Amino acid sequence: MSKSIELVFVPTFGVTHIVPTVEFAKRVVERDRDECFSITFLIIPAPSGLVPQAYIESITNSVNRIRFSILQQADLPPPGYEGIPFISVYTQNHLPQVKQAIANLVSDSKNNSSIRLVVDMFSSTMIDVADELGIPSYLYFTSCAASLGVLLHLPTLDSEIEGELLDYSRELNLPSYINPVPTLALPDIMLSRKSDGYKWYLYHGRRFRDTKGIIVNSVAELQSHAVHAFNHIFSDIPRVYLVGPSLDLQGNTQPESTSSHRIMRWLDDQPESSVIFLCFGSRGTLSAAQVREIAIGLERSGQRFVWSLRxxxxxxxxxxxxxxxxxxxLPDGFLQRVEGRGLMCGWAPQVKILSHKAIGGFVSHCGWNSVLESLWFGVPILTWPLDAEQKLNGFQLVKDLGLAVEVKDERDDLVVAEVIERGLRSIILEGGVGGGDEVRRKVKEMSRKCREAVMEGGSSWSTLGCLVEDLLLE
Incomplete structure (x- = not known):
């Protein structure tokens, strides 16, 4: 008789964490021919009280052995908490509900060892629940392997560097990056050790070591340097499994809309690889001054574009x-002057747009899901990081991997039109300045490797098999 395993996932609220975690769980189910695994997601509502209901329903209706339990909204953190401190405390406030839900599953199970808890990178406080209930815990890291290396290395930096990282005059030699990293490429709240954000990053980095394994939404061929660091430089860390990319390629997080149909019809009429797509993530917005500079740069470049402006x-x-x-x-008369070669929209169906043959470049905030989607479809990125680990992602893509063209770096407050125009031309035009030709070639090659990684015999496929075996033997 096959062993029965219940995987319990506790992702951080929000689609950027829930969706890639669910997509990974779908792959576990697909791989599980003996039907050993059942999967339960404990969903923490967003502070607004909302959950991605349309996406959850699409999974419930199409995938067996994955079920969702929506938790009651817990107390919000006190006023003044923002960013990572807010996310971490708000998630921690749901700990009693998570403990009760898992305890109920344990009591329904014939053997406690059949339960496995999988926590998110910002829900590491839930490891305490697993320890109290005597069940193994794993981590699902929704960002890249190199960023994981930063958090694992942070306790070492904390002991080696006196004072604030903001005042550290030299670049940082981080084991998971090929090149020395400017301190300003770190998340802003990591630069002051007095901040609650720094303390929470340090806490999470330490707690990761308390798990049985760390599952990463990335690809060994994409981040071979980080893989080497995990295997040969870091000590006393759990086994790291790179099993990505785990992507929602159906775009089920949002329903179809009139705007979506309008965009796709417009793209159908454009030449192949001729259109720049500008989109800054589900929460990314820009100042009025920056919007004007982008508009001027777009107009001067002469390039076709779709711009998601929020x-x-x-x-x-x-x-x-x-x-x-x-x-x-927007500048006066801008829409009239670019009519026919440019399309403005609000929310945009990112996956559908990136998959369209007309798209030749992507101005992106460098959120990790967006990076993986762009690489999957072979679309080169122009980096425009805004927040969190996005600056590190942009640095890695440009400096370590040569898979992107830098438009906005860690020092920029306002990117001027001339820089934007030059970046747009480098990506679209053959022989353009800025190394765009080589970037496009490398991106197409990495696209092939990412797709092969999840096919039978590929690196992520094989690693997932090792993870499934380890979960069964635990």
Missing amino acids: SPPKTKFEKPSDYSNPEEV
């Missing part, structure tokens, strides 16, 4: 919204 949220827990009148932040 209005900043009015309150803390709101998401960006679509402009009712984008002309209020």
